[in-house]
Amino acid sequence: xxxxxxxxxxxxxxxxxxxxxxxxxxxxxxxxxxxxxxxxxxxxxxxxxxxxxxxxxxxxxxxxxxxxxxxxxxxxxxxxxxxxxxxxxxxxxxxxxxxxxxxx
Numbered sequence: 238x239x240x241x242x243x244x245x246x247x248x249x250x251x252x253x254x255x256x257x258x259x260x261x262x263x264x265x266x267x268x269x270x271x272x273x274x275x276x277x278x279x280x281x282x283x284x285x286x287x288x289x290x291x292x293x294x295x296x297x298x299x300x301x302x303x304x305x306x307x308x309x310x311x312x313x314x315x316x317x318x319x320x321x322x323x324x325x326x327x328x329x330x331x332x333x334x335x336x337x338x339x340x341x
Contacts, residue, residue, distance in 0.1 A: 303323055
């Protein structure tokens, strides 16, 4: 008869319930694929930022006026205070995503 209170039996039950259902080789391969995918997405995003750098420079130097897409003439009209500067939101979104990809 099995003694369920014995330390050996408790360890066996605990280790059986916490073991992964995937073989270790599968997890290693999946993490390698994830790392490669992050590098590809980082490269594509950096390429997109470099290709639109002239627009950001023109916006920063006030050569070009910032215009939100026509479908959203006032995207923050539901707020009780005045609209935030959309340029700040634009740059914040672009560079936050870049920093997030660097962090991965």
